[in-house]
Amino acid sequence: MWSRKRSKTTSSTTDSTTSTTPGTTSSTPTSSTPTNRQQGTSASSGTTTNSTQRPGTSPARSTTTTPATSTAPQPTDTPKPPVDGVDVVLTDLDGVVYRGRNAIPYAVEALTQAASSARVGYITNNASRRPVDVAEHLEQYGLTVDADDVVTSSQAGARLLTTLVPQGATVLVIGGLGLTSIVEEAGFVVTASADDSPAAVIQGFSPDLGWAQLAEASFALADASVPWVATNMDWSIPVERGIAPGNGTLVAAVHQAVGRMPVVAGKPERPIFDAALARFGGERPLFIGDRLDTDIKGANDAGIPSVLVLTGIDQPKQVLAADQRSRPAYVLRDLRGLHEPYPVTIRSEDADGTRRVTVGESTVSMRGHVVRAERVGDDDLDLLRAGATAIWDSGLAIYGLDVDPKLYGGE
Ligand SMILES: [Mg+2]
Numbered sequence: 001m002w003s004r005k006r007s008k009t010t011s012s013t014t015d016s017t018t019s020t021t022p023g024t025t026s027s028t029p030t031s032s033t034p035t036n037r038q039q040g041t042s043a044s045s046g047t048t049t050n051s052t053q054r055p056g057t058s059p060a061r062s063t064t065t066t067p068a069t070s071t072a073p074q075p076t077d078t079p080k081p082p083v084d085g086v087d088v089v090l091t092d093l094d095g096v097v098y099r100g101r102n103a104i105p106y107a108v109e110a111l112t113q114a115a116s117s118a119r120v121g122y123i124t125n126n127a128s129r130r131p132v133d134v135a136e137h138l139e140q141y142g143l144t145v146d147a148d149d150v151v152t153s154s155q156a157g158a159r160l161l162t163t164l165v166p167q168g169a170t171v172l173v174i175g176g177l178g179l180t181s182i183v184e185e186a187g188f189v190v191t192a193s194a195d196d197s198p199a200a201v202i203q204g205f206s207p208d209l210g211w212a213q214l215a216e217a218s219f220a221l222a223d224a225s226v227p228w229v230a231t232n233m234d235w236s237i238p239v240e241r242g243i244a245p246g247n248g249t250l251v252a253a254v255h256q257a258v259g260r261m262p263v264v265a266g267k268p269e270r271p272i273f274d275a276a277l278a279r280f281g282g283e284r285p286l287f288i289g290d291r292l293d294t295d296i297k298g299a300n301d302a303g304i305p306s307v308l309v310l311t312g313i314d315q316p317k318q319v320l321a322a323d324q325r326s327r328p329a330y331v332l333r334d335l336r337g338l339h340e341p342y343p344v345t346i347r348s349e350d351a352d353g354t355r356r357v358t359v360g361e362s363t364v365s366m367r368g369h370v371v372r373a374e375r376v377g378d379d380d381l382d383l384l385r386a387g388a389t390a391i392w393d394s395g396l397a398i399y400g401l402d403v404d405p406k407l408y409g410g411e
Helices: 107-114 131-139 153-161 177-185 211-221 247-258 270-280 292-301 316-320 335-339 380-394
Strands: 088-091 119-124 150-152 170-174 189-191 200-203 228-230 236-239 242-245 285-289 306-309 330-332 345-349 355-359 362-367 370-375
Touching: 088 107, 088 270, 107 335, 119 131, 119 270, 131 150, 150 153, 150 270, 153 177, 153 200, 153 228, 153 270, 170 177, 170 211, 177 189, 200 211, 200 247, 211 247, 228 247, 270 285, 270 292, 285 292, 292 306, 306 335, 316 380, 330 335, 330 380, 345 380, 355 380, 362 380, 370 380
Parallel strands: 088 119, 088 285, 119 150, 170 189, 170 200, 200 228, 285 306, 306 330
Antiparallel strands: 236 242, 345 355, 355 362, 362 370
């Protein structure tokens, strides 16, 4: 499923053999099931339209078309590629550029093409690796990447520290070289002991962390005036042998001991998006990710139009059930779609209240809580896009809907 039925120009795949590195998102506190993600407002109304609109609001009675998000580009009647006019492309790594040891098909070619007309930045919650390490890893897949093209949650965390304690302050670092080196570069004095009376604590993942380091954090945080920064709150990380506890799990251990929570720098929180925008500038950014609850939610909160690519974690069921804050502007099968015209969305409504959404050759109808594939068409991705728009427009909770399984690849 999710292979396109009509023929398209294809490019060769890349199959590199770089090992998986700990520190990327595997799961987060918000699950992505189709039964708990939907929230919104009242159902839409209107006559024949040709537009999409902000998530959860009533569609405008207009003849313009834009992707369905509050951060979408300006309305247009002409299908345009998602990268059209974009000057900064920000992309997640795991599930977008690579998966396990292998590059994801078409990702390297598409990002290389994007780099010819935009700055490309690589955004990672991984705090255990230095930007130069991440850049070298990405170059093994055939990308051209400098350390300065990489924004890590360590960098976002250090940037956050500068707003909390004075320059030159002593900071207790609970983490690996990927964090200590960044905190030092930011002008702080790094310590590993609470006995040095640190002005702040910053915590990020390292495979070498143990009880002794977590205890140091607890001792320092006993002083309620000491700020605590976590690079990210990913509960788990994928490693070669399976799924292992991530930074969020280790932060939770300290939290249980000290009774308070840190401020968080990584996705889906804003600091890492703000750090990227501050670094790369640009008037028209675009964020690419594979997770609705981190990448897309974070980009939406930061006001950056977003692409969900279905090569990683979240799949059609999760797209249909995406909550209002986690809806992407674009849904792509793979990154070739960055450079292909994105189909327009056409809405209409019958006198009896039946609403229809057409994308390409696919039409989805919705009457009350019943959502049906009225015309399957020649591309199941267009059917998903139409179904998502119909459901998102309704403002109804996904668990109360009767959804045609064809919309998410079922029979
Ligand atoms: Mg990812």
